[in-house]
Amino acid sequence: MSCSEMPQQPALDFVDEAGKDINLAKEMQPRTPSAAPAETRNGGRVKGNDINAQGLYRPDYRILTPNMRSPEYVQMSTAAAITLGVLPGKMYRTSCTRCLNLLLTYPEGCRANCAYCGLARHREAERDYADRNFIRVDWPAVPYDDVIDIVAAGGDGGRFHRMCISMITHPNSDADTVTVLRRWTEKIKDIPVSILSNPTTMQRQDVQQLHDLGAEIFTVAIDAANPEVFDRTRGSGVQSPHSWEKYWSVLEDAADIFGPEKFGAHLIVGMGESEHDVLSQVQRLRDMGGHSHMFAFFPEKGSLMDHLPPTPRAQWRRVQLARYLIDYRGVRLEQMRFDEAGRVVGFGLPQADLEAVIDTGVAFRTSGCPGKEGEDISACDRPYGDSPPSDIASYPFKLNKKDVAKVRRQLGPCNC
Numbered sequence: 001m002s003c004s005e006m007p008q009q010p011a012l013d014f015v016d017e018a019g020k021d022i023n024l025a026k027e028m029q030p031r032t033p034s035a036a037p038a039e040t041r042n043g044g045r046v047k048g049n050d051i052n053a054q055g056l057y058r059p060d061y062r063i064l065t066p067n068m069r070s071p072e073y074v075q076m077s078t079a080a081a082i083t084l085g086v087l088p089g090k091m092y093r094t095s096c097t098r099c100l101n102l103l104l105t106y107p108e109g110c111r112a113n114c115a116y117c118g119l120a121r122h123r124e125a126e127r128d129y130a131d132r133n134f135i136r137v138d139w140p141a142v143p144y145d146d147v148i149d150i151v152a153a154g155g156d157g158g159r160f161h162r163m164c165i166s167m168i169t170h171p172n173s174d175a176d177t178v179t180v181l182r183r184w185t186e187k188i189k190d191i192p193v194s195i196l197s198n199p200t201t202m203q204r205q206d207v208q209q210l211h212d213l214g215a216e217i218f219t220v221a222i223d224a225a226n227p228e229v230f231d232r233t234r235g236s237g238v239q240s241p242h243s244w245e246k247y248w249s250v251l252e253d254a255a256d257i258f259g260p261e262k263f264g265a266h267l268i269v270g271m272g273e274s275e276h277d278v279l280s281q282v283q284r285l286r287d288m289g290g291h292s293h294m295f296a297f298f299p300e301k302g303s304l305m306d307h308l309p310p311t312p313r314a315q316w317r318r319v320q321l322a323r324y325l326i327d328y329r330g331v332r333l334e335q336m337r338f339d340e341a342g343r344v345v346g347f348g349l350p351q352a353d354l355e356a357v358i359d360t361g362v363a364f365r366t367s368g369c370p371g372k373e374g375e376d377i378s379a380c381d382r383p384y385g386d387s388p389p390s391d392i393a394s395y396p397f398k399l400n401k402k403d404v405a406k407v408r409r410q411l412g413p414c415n416c
């Protein structure tokens, strides 16, 4: 069954702040995290109330959050819950998602503190983990056995092309990822699994074990596109435990163990890095045999960067297009041209060829692990995970002519 396009009112063009073309490093500074009161730390509130979970839990910060823990419980994106049929709802212009994105859950939550992330530790005073928004949406919690039973019985109507286990920074997440993967592969044979890893707690043998248990693709959310932005947004700058070196080291292990086309990395555009920085990492990944999965920065409500501007569309479109050319059209970074601020000013292709690529619209769709539609079409379409529907950054569906025309306007003139 396909995800059908839903008729909706046309969305208005989004207008970036006058003349704004790029998010500069000097303006993209996170707020300083404040310490949470002792009683709210490490899931203290949830464990103290110790409410029994009963089936589906819909995030609601006005009621006491049940005590839920993986592997018995997992959270899933709102789009996945709608597609699975455990939550009613409609999405703008698409009826489903192709990827069952699962997130490990614990009352203690993620112990890291990434500045752009809604799941970060600094929120423990304000909101229990299972109630926190993440990539702009709620993540309902569902008993994992129920998820497997529904999918095994064909309850998704064949719409899921992939399942993904998102680890978080928690002492149990390595072992629980193994359990969640093992239980899936025992019962579900036709939906491959990706791992969105947490390198900080992992060693090479953990990567090997996930491969040997049947994970198909291994990904690392590097997110920040240079070491300074990494440290500022998810390292010592925000009292978070991650390091650039460790992330790349685990990615290199994944390249060895999973092999070409079977590993990748997330990168967020617009956190103060240059376009050249991002595309250097894209080329590095391609040279290793992997792919990059791109996100436009969006000021996630409640995060340490929620006061900052989203990525200007011109910047985002340039990077999307250049990344697609490197990943799927054999163009190299060295063939592209950049200005003194690192903006792409030449894509390394003759104008007619570039126009033909833009016309297909594929470069502007959500990027991620593939499904059954094509190697360059992501199953992980994350509807509205990096923008509202009124200002789509990553298109979770095939672009129509009007969409392509809008992207062209956002891209602006280019001297290729």
Ligand code: SF4
Pocket (backbone or CB within 6 Å): 110, 111, 112, 113, 114, 117, 118, 119, 120, 121, 168, 169, 234
């Ligand atoms: S490790 Fe992942 S889930 Fe945890 S705060 Fe960082 S980005 Fe969010």
